[in-house]
Amino acid sequence: MLLRARPLHEKARNYFGRSYANAIHASLKMSQGLLGEAIDDLRRALRELDVEGPGGIMAGGVVAAPLGEALYERNEIDEAERVITDYLPLIQQQCIVDPLCSGVVTLARIARLKGKPEYAQELYEYLIDSGHKYGLSRLVDCGRAELVREAVLQGDISTAERRFGALGSEARLPTESQLIYSSGELEVQRITYIRLLVHKGSHAEARAMIQSEIRTATVKHRVRRLIRLKTLLAISLEMDGQLGHARRVMMEAVALAAPARMYRIFLDEGPAAIRMLNHLANDNFTHDPDWAVDDVARYVKLLVKAAEGGASEEIAISDPDEEEATALARPHENLTPREIDILHFLAKGHSNKDLADRLAVSQNTVKFHLRNVLPSWVSAIACRRFRRPDISN
Secondary structure, three states: OHHHHHHHHHHOOOHHHHHHHHHHHHHHHHHOOOHHHHHHHHHHHHHHHHHHOOOOOOOHHHHHHHHHHHHHHOOOHHHHHHHHHHHHHHHHHHOOHHHHHHHHHHHHHHHHHOOOHHHHHHHHHHHHHHHHHHOOHHHHHHHHHHHHHHHHHOOOHHHHHHHHHOOOHHHHOOOOOOOOOHHHOOOOOOHHHHHHHHHHOOHHHHHHHHHHHHHHHHHOOOHHHHHHHHHHHHHHHHHOOOHHHHHHHHHHHHHHHHHHOOOHHHHOOOHHHHHHHHHHHHHHHHHOHHHHHOHHHHHHHHHHHHHOOOOOOOOOOOOHHHHHHHHHHOOOOOOOHHHHHHHHHHHOOOOHHHHHHHHOOOHHHHHHHHHHHOOHHHHHHHHHHOOOOOOOO
């Protein structure tokens, strides 16, 4: 249906409708575990919107929110924060539930990671207040579910139970017959309750719910949700002393996530999940020589490294001269006319404000184009050759 809708939106030059359809399509891909495809599609949609869209168009928010969420899942924290922050005023102004939930929750989780708990709290309260103000119960539930999650992972079960009591009864119900919105795929419906049961030690009840949800997620190809459920099941089994079974289930979860290189789905479950990943790595590397050359093994090593605060992906070290030659030889036919204009003025040393004034666009749009046309390897070469304006400002 979404693929049928796209040409209709294009024919009508309905940029908002096309952007919303692109965002929903990408959310479906994320749900199926196709994270890389989702990121590529959303980047392309945002780029097309900036290049083709008329001035003052407000459709960017519905694309930027899921893009930020997807980048965050890949542990590309700074890029996720930039994308969402640049478009946050639009996301807030539109007050569409799914972009607002995913964008604000992602930004709040990033704030927590960066040691800004007060800002995270403000964002959750903003969601709840906005939900009450506009009569949008899903906004309220989204904010409250995050507050429950935080209390659980901090080990404050009494506060988590009190906060959970404010959630609607839907959070306890099976999702087999429910419509699951993209913003609530990982939380709100049942996951929040299951996590609370696991960490308070109600393992039998939690595992009964998890098994039911696993069946539904499997049938409906909700791979991302399935990974979360298996991770919670592994944590429950490990807490209950069933170590062998726990590690087998965790291996299943990791194997599902490895092709898409998901990170936060594990790391956001806190110390219990990280402990499981460490056990998995240590046990398999010690007892299974073949594990050392397995792609899943490499992924586990990257997860453990990311949990310790290291880079998520391994960075290849190349010869600077080879890097420069490759960069200069790379074709430029994919640049848009707008991007070529920006590079032309950039080479003359103009600031971002100058670029925005000359091209009659916002500074946020200039930053977006610069991030598209100046990837890290070009930036490194540029820094060696001449001093260029600071694109972060």
